[in-house]
Amino acid sequence: MPLTLASLVHHSALKLVVLAGGDRLNAAVRWVHTSELDDPGPYLEGGELLLTTGLKLDVDDPASLRAYVERLAGAGVVGLGFGVGVGHDAVPPALVDAAAALDLPLLEVPRRTPFIAISKAVSAAVAADQYQAVTAGFEAQRDLTRAALAPDGTGALLGRLAHHLNGWAALYDASGAVLAAAPEWAGRRAARLAGEIDRLRDKPAPASAAVAGPAGTEDRVELQSLGTARRPRGFLAVGTEERLDTSARYVVHAAVALLTLSLEQSRALQDTEQRLAAALLRMLLSGETEHARTVAGQLYGDLLTRPVRLLIAEPAELQAKPAARAGRPLTALDSVALLAERAEAAAARSGEPVIAVREGPRLIVLAADGAAVLSACTDFTEADDTLAAGLSAAVPVAELPDALRQAERALAVALRRGRNLVEHGEVGAGSVLPLLGDDAVRAFAEGLLRPLREHDATSRGDLLASLQAWLSRHGQWDAAATDLGVHRHTLRYRMRRVEEILGRSLDDPDVRMELWLAMKTLPPGE
Secondary structure: OOOEHHHHHOOOOOOOEEEEOHHHOOOEOOEEEEOOOOOOHHHOOOOEEEEEOOOOOOOOOHHHHHHHHHHHHHOOOOEEEEEOOOOOOOOOHHHHHHHHHOOOOEEEEOOOOOHHHHHHHHHHHHHHHHHHHHHHHHHHHHHHHHHHOOOOHHHHHHHHHHHHHOOEEEEEEOOOOEEEEEOOOHHHHHHOOHHHHHHHHOOOOOOEEEEEOOOOOOOEEEEEEEOOOOOOOEEEEEEEOOOOOHHHHHHHHHHHHHHHHHHHHHHHHHHHHHHHHHHHHHHHHOOOHHHHHHHHOOOOOOHHHOOEEEEEEEEOOOOOOOEEEOOEEEOHHHHHHHHHHHHHHHHHHHOOOEEEEEEOOEEEEEEEOOOHHHHHHHHHHHOOOOEEEEEOOOEOHHHHHHHHHHHHHHHHHHHHHOOOEEEHHHHHHOOOHHHHHOHHHHHHHHHHHHHHHHHHHHOOOOHHHHHHHHHHOOOOHHHHHHHHOOOHHHHHHHHHHHHHHHOOOOOOHHHHHHHHHHHHOOOOOO
């Protein structure tokens, strides 16, 4: 327990007498300091019991004593001890009145009690409190270590941590998703701190932040990043009603160390699994299904026996593209890494097998059709403008090479149309016309049609409009001529001029197709 003024007053050897501020004796005393200065404030940190004999005080000037007490209160002094029998036989009444007016505890120190005795009493109490905090911290560390070695090490550790703090605790993955929380009800509360986790991610690990709890709660929340690399491996949040004391901080630091060790060890295992997953994926995509099943064994459960889907995600632009996320710049390559971590976290929560492999700037995710991990990946991708992704249809594992082509085509459409996510089914159900928005296609169309546009600008003939009407009527002369309001012989003459100017025959179906698609790139109304 922290030392208080009441503890010193009740110390039988000190014989201190309370003259003012008796209702403030529960204030904690951080240290004791002796000063005869008129203004000792610049030499104080706050929380001290100040001792003085009043040698330099103008005890006959109430205004001066009132200003002196105000300076002490402003400096954060928790109490004033006035030693009598040296400069003054009694505590000046005006000083008592000033202390009472500001409710500052004023203690009379008798002549037979040296200031050094008070200093020793405070020092001993502070040392005892620190020793108790360290001892309690070591006991808690042993308790947390035992919990970490349990089968559900992370969950057990968080449970013991919440117990020691009389609050709650939550563990997040690197993307900010909640992995575990204790007690169980704290999961939803922890999820509402996603914005604070994003801000902490900017800082090199280890980093910490103290924030207010979610709206509607009175929590004080401490956030800690976990990991030894530049990018945090995860985050720990603890919520309590009161500010963490020294003992509680020892407990939190022990939990951070254990969780960091666990994450680093699991990362080494994950790196090994990643290499195996990459090799298995290469086998599957090359059609070596049975070989892949033999190598995988039971590692991925029944994933290789069920219908699966393939998702390919990559930066929407290979150049770093800033995205707004909690006010910080986020590059597309960051988002790909976060998507990989989100896939792993979702798989861990749901117990579903997944293969997520980084290949250069892109991520390939193989998961069972309908799996929660796929929903987590698509939700993340659709919410992040720096990413583009293609998702295949559900196929047997033996048909994964086809799924790869489907996902690649869907990704190409997503990149071309500026969309975050395109599924294979949309590619076949959509129209080819939006694909004509590509700059290269527009440049080709402009070059193809330029001779006709230049003819129409300098001569009579309306060749572009005539060609469009003729193509739209599938070469039916009478119908196209009626649309244009000209004789069919006039239209025939114009089509011969088109052939002459372009140097191409309209009898060739490929030429007619190219001209029709080129027309579709024209701005509306042209």
